[in-house]
Amino acid sequence: MSVTIDIAGLRPERLAVVPSPLAELGMALHALSEPGHHPGLQGWVTGVTARLDSHLADRMSEADFLWRTTFSDLFMPFAGIPGRSTLPGAALVDELDLLDKLTDEQFVATALEFTCALPYSTRGPDVLSDREVRRRALDLAAARGPQQLRFSERLLADPPRIRTWLRQFLQDCDEAFFAETWSRLQHQLAADARHKTDLLRHKGLAEALGAVSSAVTLDESATLITVDKLGDGHTGVGDGRLLLVPTSLGWPHLMVLHRCDWQPVLHYPVGSPEPTAPPPLDQLALRMTALSHPVRMRLCRNLARGAHTTGELAQAHGMTAPEISRHLGVLKKAGLITTRRRGRYVLHQLDVAVVARLGSDFLEGILR
Incomplete structure (x- = not known):
C-alpha cells in the first residue's frame, strides 16, 4: 500500500521546500493531545501542559x-487556495489569513475529515x-x-462562527506557548529547507526525497513519487x-x-528518533x-489515530462487523488495544505505549 x-x-x-508555522502549530497541538505518539517530546509536552491556562486547556479539548x-488539513490552508500554487506564510498571522480564504465548504x-468519512482524494x-x-456526520460525531x-452541530449550523472561534483559539495558543516554541524551531526548519533545496538543485529530486525519508521514492522515469504507507491514495x-x-515536532508521522x-504536500519530520527498549520475549511473541x-496491521493504523467503533472499522475496510470483531x-x-463504552457505542483504540515497546520501526510504520 502507498500514496502516490x-x-x-x-x-x-x-517544487518548493518551505516551513509552515501553522502546520507546526497543528503538530504541537497533536503532540499535546497524543503525547504517546511522540515520546521524544515528553519534556516539552510536560512543560507546556504545566503552565497552560485551564480555560485554554478546556478549549483545546x-x-x-x-x-x-494527526491534524486536519485546515493547518495547511495554503494547499487549498485556488490555483494550487500558494506557499505557506512566513508568520502565523499570514497563514491564519490564508485559512480565512478557504470557502465554508472547504473549511x-x-x-x-476524521469523522464524516467524506471522499478525500475524489x-x-x-x-x-x-x-x-x-x-451521517452527526451520527459519527455522536459515537465520540x-x-x-x-x-x-455548531460547525454545520454556523461555519463562520466556528471559523472565528478557531482563529482566536490559535492566536491564544500562539501567545500562550507556540510563539516561544516557533522562535526556537524555525531556525532548524529553515536550515533543513535550505539543505533539501540544495540537494534538489545539485543532486536532483531522487536524492532530495531520499533525504526526506527512506519511505519516499521516485520511479525511474522521474514522474511518480511513492510514499510507503499503510494506506492508499493518489494525487497529482x-x-x-x-x-x-518540514516539521521538528512530527516524528514518526510522515504525511501526504x-x-x-x-x-499535494509532503509533510516530513526532521531529526532522528530516540531508540526504544525491547519488550520481554513472551510479550513480543x-x-x-x-x-x-x-x-490487523491495517486496523492498527486506524486505531493508532483515534478510537473507532466496530461499525466504523467495518465500513472503512469493506468487511462485516463480525469479521472486524x-x-x-x-x-x-494480546493487550494491544483498549476499549471503553460511550453510551450505546463501544470504542476501540490502540495502546500506543504498549506498541512502542515492540520497537520504533513498527510504531513508525503504522503512524507514518
Whole structure:
C-alpha cells in the first residue's frame, strides 16, 4: 500500500521546500493531545501542559478531533487556495489569513475529515447541502461523545462562527506557548529547507526525497513519487506546485496531503528518533503473532489515530462487523488495544505505549 504523487511535467521552479508555522502549530497541538505518539517530546509536552491556562486547556479539548488523530488539513490552508500554487506564510498571522480564504465548504469538509468519512482524494457531496451526509456526520460525531457532537452541530449550523472561534483559539495558543516554541524551531526548519533545496538543485529530486525519508521514492522515469504507507491514495501536481514542508515536532508521522483539488504536500519530520527498549520475549511473541495478519496491521493504523467503533472499522475496510470483531478480539487478547463504552457505542483504540515497546520501526510504520 502507498500514496502516490504524479509529478509528470513538474518544472523545477514549481517544487518548493518551505516551513509552515501553522502546520507546526497543528503538530504541537497533536503532540499535546497524543503525547504517546511522540515520546521524544515528553519534556516539552510536560512543560507546556504545566503552565497552560485551564480555560485554554478546556478549549483545546473542545475541538481536539481536529488535531488528535494527526491534524486536519485546515493547518495547511495554503494547499487549498485556488490555483494550487500558494506557499505557506512566513508568520502565523499570514497563514491564519490564508485559512480565512478557504470557502465554508472547504473549511467544514476538512474539519470533519476524521469523522464524516467524506471522499478525500475524489470529489464528493457537500456536507453543508447534502442532508444524508450531514446526518451521517452527526451520527459519527455522536459515537465520540457529546462534546464532539455539540461542536459538530455548531460547525454545520454556523461555519463562520466556528471559523472565528478557531482563529482566536490559535492566536491564544500562539501567545500562550507556540510563539516561544516557533522562535526556537524555525531556525532548524529553515536550515533543513535550505539543505533539501540544495540537494534538489545539485543532486536532483531522487536524492532530495531520499533525504526526506527512506519511505519516499521516485520511479525511474522521474514522474511518480511513492510514499510507503499503510494506506492508499493518489494525487497529482497538474499545473500546480509540489510542496515539501518540514516539521521538528512530527516524528514518526510522515504525511501526504492528497485531498482532491488541493495542491499535494509532503509533510516530513526532521531529526532522528530516540531508540526504544525491547519488550520481554513472551510479550513480543504474543503481540507479534497478533499483528502478523495484514488486516490487523491495517486496523492498527486506524486505531493508532483515534478510537473507532466496530461499525466504523467495518465500513472503512469493506468487511462485516463480525469479521472486524474477531480481529479486534485477537488484538485485545494480546493487550494491544483498549476499549471503553460511550453510551450505546463501544470504542476501540490502540495502546500506543504498549506498541512502542515492540520497537520504533513498527510504531513508525503504522503512524507514518
